[in-house]
Amino acid sequence: MYEGVVQDLIDELGRLPGVGPKSAQRIAFHLLASDPQDIGRLREVLGKVAEGVRFCEVCGNVSEAERCRICNDVRRDSSLICVVEEPKDVLAVERTREFRGRYHVLGGALDPLSGVGPDQLRIKDLLTRIGAEEVTEVIIATDPNTEGEATATYLVRMLRDFPGLNVTRLASGLPMGGDLEFADELTLGRALSGRRAL
Amino acid sequence: MYEGVVQDLIDELGRLPGVGPKSAQRIAFHLLASDPQDIGRLREVLGKVAEGVRFCEVCGNVSEAERCRICNDVRRDSSLICVVEEPKDVLAVERTREFRGRYHVLGGALDPLSGVGPDQLRIKDLLTRIGAEEVTEVIIATDPNTEGEATATYLVRMLRDFPGLNVTRLASGLPMGGDLEFADELTLGRALSGRRAL
Numbered sequence: 045m046y047e048g049v050v051q052d053l054i055d056e057l058g059r060l061p062g063v064g065p066k067s068a069q070r071i072a073f074h075l076l077a078s079d080p081q082d083i084g085r086l087r088e089v090l091g092k093v094a095e096g097v098r099f100c101e102v103c104g105n106v107s108e109a110e111r112c113r114i115c116n117d118v119r120r121d122s123s124l125i126c127v128v129e130e131p132k133d134v135l136a137v138e139r140t141r142e143f144r145g146r147y148h149v150l151g152g153a154l155d156p157l158s159g160v161g162p163d164q165l166r167i168k169d170l171l172t173r174i175g176a177e178e179v180t181e182v183i184i185a186t187d188p189n190t191e192g193e194a195t196a197t198y199l200v201r202m203l204r205d206f207p208g209l210n211v212t213r214l215a216s217g218l219p220m221g222g223d224l225e226f227a228d229e230l231t232l233g234r235a236l237s238g239r240r241a242l
Numbered sequence: 243m244y245e246g247v248v249q250d251l252i253d254e255l256g257r258l259p260g261v262g263p264k265s266a267q268r269i270a271f272h273l274l275a276s277d278p279q280d281i282g283r284l285r286e287v288l289g290k291v292a293e294g295v296r297f298c299e300v301c302g303n304v305s306e307a308e309r310c311r312i313c314n315d316v317r318r319d320s321s322l323i324c325v326v327e328e329p330k331d332v333l334a335v336e337r338t339r340e341f342r343g344r345y346h347v348l349g350g351a352l353d354p355l356s357g358v359g360p361d362q363l364r365i366k367d368l369l370t371r372i373g374a375e376e377v378t379e380v381i382i383a384t385d386p387n388t389e390g391e392a393t394a395t396y397l398v399r400m401l402r403d404f405p406g407l408n409v410t411r412l413a414s415g416l417p418m419g420g421d422l423e424f425a426d427e428l429t430l431g432r433a434l435s436g437r438r439a440l
Contacts, residue, residue, distance in 0.1 A: 045333055048306035049290045056284045061272045062265050066424075069330060074259045075288070076295055076304075083292040086254045087285050090273070092247045094281040097274055106274075108246035132267060135243055226264075 050076065102173070104149035104166050106131045114146060121145045123180040127170065127199065129153050129187060132225045137185060140233040145183075148173065153191035154198055162198065170199075174206055181210040183239055188218045200242045212239040248274065300371070302347035302364050304329045312344060319343045321378040325368065325397065327351050327385060330423045335383060338431040343381075346371065351389035352396055360396065368397075372404055379408040381437055385422045386412070398440045410437040 045051060050072060058068035075083060099105065100112035107113075114120060114134075124145025128134055134147050150165040174182065184199055186192035196213055203211045215238030218227055227235075243249060248270060256266035273281060297303065298310035305311075312318060312332075322343025326332055332345050348363040372380065382397055384390035394411055401409045413436030416425055425433075 046304055046329065047311060048304070049287060049295055050304045050329075052287045053291055056287050059280070060269045062268055063261075067260050070260055071258045073328070073330060075291055080292040080294075082257070083288050087288045087292070089247060089250045089254050090281050090285045090288075093251055093273055094278040094285070096278075097247055106244055106246070106248045112245060130271070131244065131248075132271065 099149075103147045104151060104169070105134050105147060119144075123178055124183070125170075125174070125179055125181070126183045126185050128185045128224070129192065129195070130225075133185065133187075136225045136227065136232060137236070139229050140236055142233045142236045143183075145181075150186070150195065153186055153195040155191045155194075165195070167199070167202065171202060174203070174209065179206075179209065181212060183236075184211065184213045184242075185224065185236075187222070187224045188214070189221055189223070192224075196242075211242050213242050215239050297347075301345045302349060302367070303332050303345060317342075321376055322381070323368075323372070323377055323379070324381045324383050326383045326422070327390065327393070328423075331383065331385075334423050334425065334430060335434070337427050338434055340431045340434045341381075343379075348384070348393070351384055351393040353389045363393070365397070365400065369400060372401070372407065377404075377407060379410060381434075382409065382411045382440075383422065383434075385420070386416045387419055387421070390422075394440075409440050411440050413437050 046054065053072045053075065054065070054068045057063055057071050058065055063071070098107050098109070100107035100115055101110050102115040103112060105112045105114065121144050125148050126137055126143055126145055127148045127150060128137065129150050129152055131149055134149060137143050137147070148166070148170050150167065150170075152160055152165055154160060154162065154165065173179070182203055184196045186195045200211055203209060214235040218224070218231060218235050224232070244252065251270045251273065252263070252266045255261055255269050256263055261269070296305050296307070298305035298313055299308050300313040301310060303310045303312065319342050323346050324335055324341055324343055325346045325348060326335065327348050327350055329347055332347060335341050335345070346364065346368050348365065348368075350358055350363055352358060352360065352363065371377070380401055382394045384393045398409055401407060412433040416422070416429060416433045422430070
């Protein structure tokens with residue numbers, strides 16, 4: 045519709061999730077009128093992302109160094125691991141301020157139809173970690189939807205063999221079929237304090 | 243909230259219009275999981291935009307060359323000029339397929355409170371153009387809101403001195419207080435065919 049680079053920009057922006065044609069056009073014309081320095085900052089950070097973002101070698105969360113801030117924090121209870129699907133779920137649990145343990149980010153949930161089996165998730169790393177560290181409880185905080193529930197069930201089966209290990213699941217209180225990241229702090233806090241043994 | 247480059251990316255995306263914190267996070271994690279080539283294409287086009295986008299030296303629309311496709315098209319009626327605020331308004335009028343003249347893009351509307359006076363818009367270029375080309379009608383197609391109406395009134399005053407020039411305004415049919423770019427094709431087409439003399 046537009047000529048040259050403007051249309052290219054609208055096309056590229058329109059590929060982003062949640063950005064429709066009208067939004068893409070609006071963002072494009074905003075950028076056309078922007079300070080080149082602002083565009084430069086966006087380009088620079090995109091360049092860093094394209095080079096690859098670092099993940100914590102212990103928990104799998106996004107990280108600046110080999111280990112993330114949470115895994116490096118000696119005040120966090122290392123006997124308690126909260127297993128989540130994505131880095132954004134770590135943020136959601138952190139916002140409740142009710143959890144002082146550590147995390148394990150699976151990188152998704154079991155979804156055989158999309159080709160995500162146990163080997164595509166960081167499940168082996170979790171088992172190694174539980175074997176090596178003195179972990180007493182694993183809280184399974186996958187999303188309360190089909191894939192998350194299936195992942196929780198699978199994890200319970202894998203974790204049954206560790207003697208003395210409590211495996212718990214976030215309490216009801218979270219609406220089923222929803223996404224963990226969109227839960228409000230209070231609901232998620234209640235679900236955390238009311239977690240039940242599996 | 244996140245560490246390093248991920249948070250930087252979310253911050254930069256959150257500065258774009260219509261992108262809230264949740265959308266910025268969603269786009270950021272989409273990009274983290276994207277092919278570096280896709281990110282590269284977005285970066286490349288942003289680089290071109292930062293270097294400066296070219297505008298048609300005649301009408302002020304975005305253009306690949308010195309003159310845009312419409313100004314270069316000999317089949318377009320050069321005696322008819324449609325004056326719009328922004329390049330996206332050219333696209334809106336083009337979609338009606340009812341206009342075969344040329345355009346003049348002002349680059350905004352009069353808005354003294356934001357420091358946009360007649361000198362900030364391409365009004366002098368319009369007067370020069372009408373003096374040089376054999377223009378018989380100028381259709382004022384600024385947005386039907388306060389700034390657009392004020393701009394239309396100002397343009398009528400400036401164009402009154404050209405002998406034999408018809409100055410028209412898009413017909414009612416467009417909802418007042420709205421934006422021209424969001425009008426549907428039918429409404430905008432009706433407004434174009436029912437334009438009234440000022």
